[in-house]
Amino acid sequence: MSRGILFDSTRCIGCGACSAACKEQNDLPLPIEKQTTAYTWTVVERRGGANVRRLCMHCLTPTCASVCPVGAMKKTDAGPVVYDARLCIGCRYCIVACPFDVPKYQWDRPVPVVGKCVMCAPRLAAGQAAACAVVCPTGATLFGEREALVREARGRIAREPSRYVDHVFGLDEAGGTSVLLLAGVPFVQFGLPGDLPREPLATLTWRGLSQLPDVVAVAAVFLFGVHWITSRRAEVCRSEGPDAPVEPPAGVRRDERLGP
């Protein structure tokens, strides 16, 4: 039952109704800026002779949610990746890590929080569609079940192969996203990363992190073992004679003073 958004670049006329509706829905201050900021969560950019919307991709396994030390970012079952400003400590790791450069920070405020598209999560909870999809006059932004949107996207490419690049962006980029993109020009022209792995980026760190308990156990046994062996050796040295240095250094006899 996970919802998503399908954005079709070839149908976008760049009117900016989505940005305006987003501002209103989320109580964000005007003006609508040229690029996304902590106060402008979605914009339409003109790139490579086409219009492209910038918004959170709502990853299926979000990088931001995996890196956040306090779990302020969360993927909901309904689809949106939501942000709990009350938990956020402001480490900004989500901004560093997001492969789509989505989370933005309130750099101008003494008590700042992160700002990003949350796919109108409160509206979804009330059974409504995302505001940007509702106001879109051309149907370039479509809201619905992700599965249905994937079918729709594939259908569009199949029906008009000359109109589209043969790729649904978001199908499996970084493990897949709830926001899907269709375009008539290569996606790298939109400034989107073209070299993302198919698996979630979070697996890159989890592969290491999940090993830690084992590493700790082995290392602890090793360290206590080393201590046990070396102190036993020191004891033997001591019992063999009071003049024997604990650890015989090459020609440095001065150290006997420091022995236990």
Added chain:
Amino acid sequence: MSAALEVPHRRPRIGFWTAVFFAVLAVFLFVAVLRFTRGLGATTNLNDRVPWGLWIGFDVLCGVGLAAGAFTITAVVHLFNLRRFEPIVRPTVLTGFLGYLFVVFALLFDLGQPWRIWHALVFWNPHSVMFEVAWCVMLYTTVLALESASLVLERFGFERARRILHAVNTPLVVAGVLLSTLHQSSLGSLYLIVPQKLHPLWYSPMLPLLFYVSAIGAGLGMIIVESHLSGRAFGRRLEMDLLEPLGRAMVVVLAVFGVLRLQLLARSGALPLALQPTYEGRMFLVEFGLGVVLPVALLAWPRIRNSSTGLVTGAALAVLGFIMHRLDVSVTGLERASGTHYAPTWMEVMVSVGLVAIGFAAFALAVRFLPVFPVRAHALAVPSAPARRSGAETPGGGP
């Protein structure tokens, strides 16, 4: 005690540095007020393209790494039982403790809402490297506090508490080594998640291992540099018989780091990028040549390693190379992907400088009032000024 005896000789010098310290402190406090009233945007060059700058790249990443001498030397002395290094345990552990406090305070400047720093202890996300680092840094700072506590307990004669601490010394040291191993490497893991942003000359799936090995090298280097500095400040001579073997260990650790680094670059196919005349290529060559190859070459040479100037130079170069590597990972390597250059504002620099100065002052105060150098003070009490610059040879402090 014996340090206190030396104080009168050194008064003019201390006076000058005290003046410098208070000047720096005044600017630091001024910037601190600006930072917390105006916000990060008004005081730093950070923005959505460069969310982490000097405070994370230098203060946190380098601060933690440079304090790695503490866990290394406690392991060497208490676990591997190489007791002759005992005299450098106390100053190194104290430096480590102050170093971690430095990191924590720097983090309070960097966090958007520092008064919520405790959230990481209550709201868990075990999938986050940052979460793991936060826990380890907190726990290890506690370990360092306990290890340094014996200084205070001994000074004020809390004999029973000191004996209790002494009894749990081994588990404490083991915990310190484990926690350090975890978070020293995890600082590198922080960057595993940005394969498409970090330049291939610095990205590697083995970043955690590189950060761990380089921290040990830099930690050893800092012990030598710091002995040199406190030698100058407190009129003590360099114990070449203790530091020279550290220089030798540095050669091995730095060489391991260098070989690993080249191997990983060769394996990922990024090695040719090092020789291209790009910004990143040049930065790599400077970092690797000046910070790894040169110190290894210098310190591997017995004549240089056995002279105090040579040893300190080699160690300082390695520390510098370490700082360059961490700044390259956290700043330089990300610039191309972000499409912008980053240089800190004077205010960012002054926060770092101010915090370092406070750390130095705290160390100086500790040396004056606590038995930081007890064994050495008795074994080879050095009169004062004249001995300062000597020490090229093994000091004849024997019976």
